[in-house]
Amino acid sequence: MTDPAPGAVLRGAVDLSSLRNRPAAPVSAPPSADGGAGAAASVPSLVIDVTDATFPQVLELSRTVPVVVDLWAEWCGPCKQLSPLLEKVVRELAGRVVLAKVDVDANPQLAQAFRAQSIPMVVALLAGQPVPMFTGAVPEQQVRDVFTQLLQLAQQNGVTGSVDVDADDSARADETPAEPELPPLHAAAFAAIEAGDYAAAATAYEQALTENPRDEDARAGLGQVRLLDRVQHLDLQAVRSAAAANPLDIPAQLDAADLDLAGGHIEDAFGRLLELFGSLAADERSPVRDRLLELFGLVGDADPRVLVARRRLTSLLF
Secondary structure, rough: OOOOOOOOOOOOOOHHHHHOOOOOOOOEEEOOOOOOOOOEEOOOOOEEEEOOOOOOHHHHOOHHHOOEEEEEEOOOOHHHHHHHHHHHHHOOOOOOOOOEEEEEOOOOHHHHHOOOOOEEEEEEEEEEEEEEEOOOOOOOOHHHHHHHHHHHHHHHHOOOOOOOOOHHHHHHHOOOOOOOOOOOHHHHHHHHOOOOOHHHHHHHHHHHHHHHOHHHHHHHHHHHHHHHHHOOOOHHHHHHHHHHHHHHHHHHHHHHHHHHHHHHHHHHHOOOOOHHHHHHHHHHHHHHHHHHHHHHHHHOOOOHHHHHHHHHHHHOOO
């Protein structure tokens, strides 16, 4: 896996204790003489949606089969690129791995427990313990390589079971239409994102918008890569400390808001910048207003949190 590399289950790296003891329906798994290795569990699908409340069931399932957790959000462009690839690879493994999808906006406790500083973030669970995989949209071959490492690590830790799924789920997977081919400039932007070259991705999206100013996918993608470019080298603790020590330091607060949003803490990002905006003199407000408007566009104008924040911004302006 990537940063840190695999080698052992990272016990204690993520605190899931607050989510372990909630009541949840047990996973159907027959007893096994070898303590879980080689056992089979029954799940409705190889790809399942998980919530704060149902997470204990996923932890239990991970004692039988590796569970890959995909932390995503509706507003996250790279998430929409990565998730179909994860589903494809999981289905190809035919029950040796389960994919658990977590909407970080709807499940803030899980986002906090996994320390999701930015999304998409992918973590595995083995025997109830978290193992980091990767963050951000990555190339298909890297996804496959990391899954291979995960299965090797699962073998080392005795998690070698499988799952049975409903026949209807298999049929649905077979009927899933192929992903539509991306327009050339969008494809170029995605390739640049996979390579970690966010400046090149931004250039591709900007060109797409020049050719078609109504290309909302390009507009959303441009906002995403600009955010990723800004946060990729930020140190979370250093940024948090600087923002706490200097409430009126505009660059520090902008960095902290970017990290808030990248980690799915949308209301925190908006609240931070609105409080700063209200505390500044009129001639100092422009960069804060511009960043707020950019983040509004990332989340989406129809999102209730954006509507609330826009109203508050308007009240501060007049």
